[in-house]
Amino acid sequence: MTKSTPFADRSIARWTLAAALAASTASISLSQGALPAPPTPPQNPTTAEKAVLGKMLFWEEQLSSDGTMACGTCHQARTGGADPRLTNTPAHPGPDGVAGTADDLFGSPGVHRANGFGHFVADATFGFGEQSTPRTTPSMMTGAYFPELFWDGRVGPDFVDPLTGLVVIPQGGALEAQSLQPIMNTVEMADEDRSWASVTGRLASARPMALATNLTADMQAALAIDPTYPELFEAAFGTAEITPVRIAFALAAYQRTLVPDQSKFDRVMRGQAQFTPAENRGRGAFGSPQSRCAQCHAGSLFSDRQFHNLGLRPIAEDSGRQAVTGQPGDRGRFKTPSLRNVALRERFFHTGAPGSAGAPAINDLNDLLAFYDADGGAFANNKDQRLIGLTVPPQVRGDIVAFLNTLTDPRVAAETAPFDRPSLWSERSPANRNPLPLGAGAVAGTGGFTPGIIATSPPREGNQGFRVGGFDALGDVFTVLHVDLVNVPGGATTMDLRNGLPLAAMTQGIGAGQGTMTWLDDEALAPVLVGLSYEAQWWVRDFGAVGNVAKSERVRITIE
Structure with a gap:
């Protein structure tokens, strides 16, 4: 394949790109802050070429069947790694299929349903409109730290090649496994009966980032050297072959560079800053026997990485973890999300709101704390006993909110490197x-x-x-x-x-x-x-x- 850049110059340019990326993500390997570097499976070591390829794929709307959706459509830093499109109007009518009732869900809008020929067809719930996911989009910002991913933990810890059925990563491969799911999901990104041959074939002939504008500096630098996806895959993996495993490896490598370890909390832990009196009181209340927040939102990740039933909705509507394990003790349980950058999020829980009849949506952290002060949700079937008797009275909520605000990484809020991104076609006014x-x-x-x-x-x-x-x-x-x-x-x-x-x-x-x-x-x-x-x-x-x-x-x- 002919390139416009001489080989020696390309080698120098790649070295320069690698150095620039290493500098922008130096905190991954060098910082001694509260949040450690994410675990990386030995089968998929992170490299600069692989990470920048993954970054392009993450923001590539051409990865969807109709060119309207990218991974980054639903996962953006400015909303804490979750979907910025969620509003006060639920997108999904819930299990009863009727909008405006108590079981409505704040899911993420996806693609219009289309058959295997690319022809639009009616969906049983959404007709010819945009479909919606049945759960609120979780933050992907700290996904590299979790052994299982999705609200119900249905992928991980292993990663299996979807073409051969062989285990590629036996442990620590949840991020790779999760990365491929939306690409083939007929609600999120895919036509019906989509094949991996169609995905990889399309990438092989597509102009990278053709639908995006305002490309980031690292994307521009990589494309100046390798202007096609086969060339980008060759730079990352040694050959130009595009496979599902390599797509997953690149997407996961990019996400492992997104380490939100520059929050005020991290700087305090490194002795570089001090909490205000309110933040310090909030930290104490957060871990107190009365509020007990730290029992589930534990450690530097602010998550125990376990699954709990908060009593949000009847189990018949969504059995959660039980659908994965088959265990009665897991009914209605969902993963504890990390609280890092939680102040940037606009929706909470897997439903997006408590969802009990007549209850208002939870729109901010004060509403969230009030929900826990009421012993969580109203549905008691298998509800976590740690919620019973929990108290977060109004007089401590402001201090806890102040503490939670210290978990925001300013680079995440401002979408600066390594959390920078291009503008998507679908984001136009x-x-x-x-x-x-x-x-x-x-x-x-x-x-x-x-x-x-x-x-x-x-x-x-x-x-x-x-x-x-x-x-x-x-x-x-x-x-x-x-x-x-x-x-x-x-x-x-x-x-x-x-x-x-x-x-x-x-x-x-x-x-x-x-x-x-x-x-x-x-x-x-x-x-x-x-x-x-x-x-x-x-x-x-x-x-x-x-x-x-x-x-x-x-x-x-x-x-x-």
């Missing part, structure tokens, strides 16, 4: 979205159904699998994705802008409101299209519509 819904042009058809349009796939040059979907149309009739050029003289066109093929098809389904359609371009959007802007809408042959054509809302799409 509503006014700058591309595709941009225009909120006009819709025409209802038979039965009063107005066709809907799904246009979320990024129209960026080089993006593979660009798609536009439709739903709620009349079934089994002729439909066309009507394209009206905006910045090119002339009129409307119904031709594929890449190869001249008509954007026409038959809707799937039978009956009013049952028709679905998807236009999918399996090849990457070509550079010649950059700058082209057009408005697209579905036109559906429907004699129940005005003019015999039902239409979706118009969407502005600009190739970038």
Whole structure:
């Protein structure tokens, strides 16, 4: 593979990159603070090349089937390693499937459901809207320290090659095992029946970070040397082969560089700072026999890494750890998260809120402490006995909050190295979205159904699998994705802008409101299209519509 940089210069540049990365993460190996370096399995030693590759993969939206989701979409430093998109409105209706009831969950929005052909299909819970995870996104910031990961600990401590079934890491491989799960999850990042061959093949031909902007300095330096994923994998592993194991190794290596050990608490432990009187009182209350916070949030990690039932919700809604172990004693138990950077988080617990009927959401640390002052949640089945009689009265809550604030690493809050990151395509403001819904042009058809349009796939040059979907149309009739050029003289066109093929098809389904359609371009959007802007809408042959054509809302799409 031809490169523009001479070999000797590339070697020097790689050495410089390695030195720069080592300096930015020196606290991992050199600091003697309260938080030790994360354990690293011998099968996957951390290197600068591997870590920067993992950083790109972590923020790579092209790792999802439709180009809309990256690992970093749901895990960002500014919210303590959790999802910044969570609001006061639950995204998941909970086990009863009905929004606005007590079991609603603050899950993370994911992809629109699509089948193995990339065609949008209805989900039983979310229809044609964004799906949502059934649990609140946990922080990934200290994941390297846990022997099992996810709220229920369903992965780890071993890591198994998903292609061969062989154990690659027998102990300490939870981070590697967890890293691959979202990529194949049909709620989070994947079409149905996604294969690892499609994942690795897409990476092999994709332009790295094509959908991101404001790339970090280490990303820019690495791409200046190795501008393709095969070259980046070769730099990290010695050959250009892209495999699931290598993807997991790189993602885990990057996450092991995210060590939040520069908080005020760490500086106090190293003798470099002192607690204020309020912080010192809070530390005492945190470990007192009355509040007992430190019994579960123990040690420098502020987690015992065990599983506990807080009485949040009925076990029938989510059995937690029991679904993994099969043990009755684990019913309703969930992992104790680390409290490092907890003050940055906007949601707490696996539900995102206590969830008992009529209870308000827990929006801050004061609410959190009040929850524990009430002996935790109201559901007693297998509730942890350490919660009974626990007291966190109002007069000590302010001091404990002051102490918890000392667990925030300022680099995490400010998203500076090694917690820096690029800007994602999906993070654009509503006014700058591309595709941009225009909120006009819709025409209802038979039965009063107005066709809907799904246009979320990024129209960026080089993006593979660009798609536009439709739903709620009349079934089994002729439909066309009507394209009206905006910045090119002339009129409307119904031709594929890449190869001249008509954007026409038959809707799937039978009956009013049952028709679905998807236009999918399996090849990457070509550079010649950059700058082209057009408005697209579905036109559906429907004699129940005005003019015999039902239409979706118009969407502005600009190739970038």
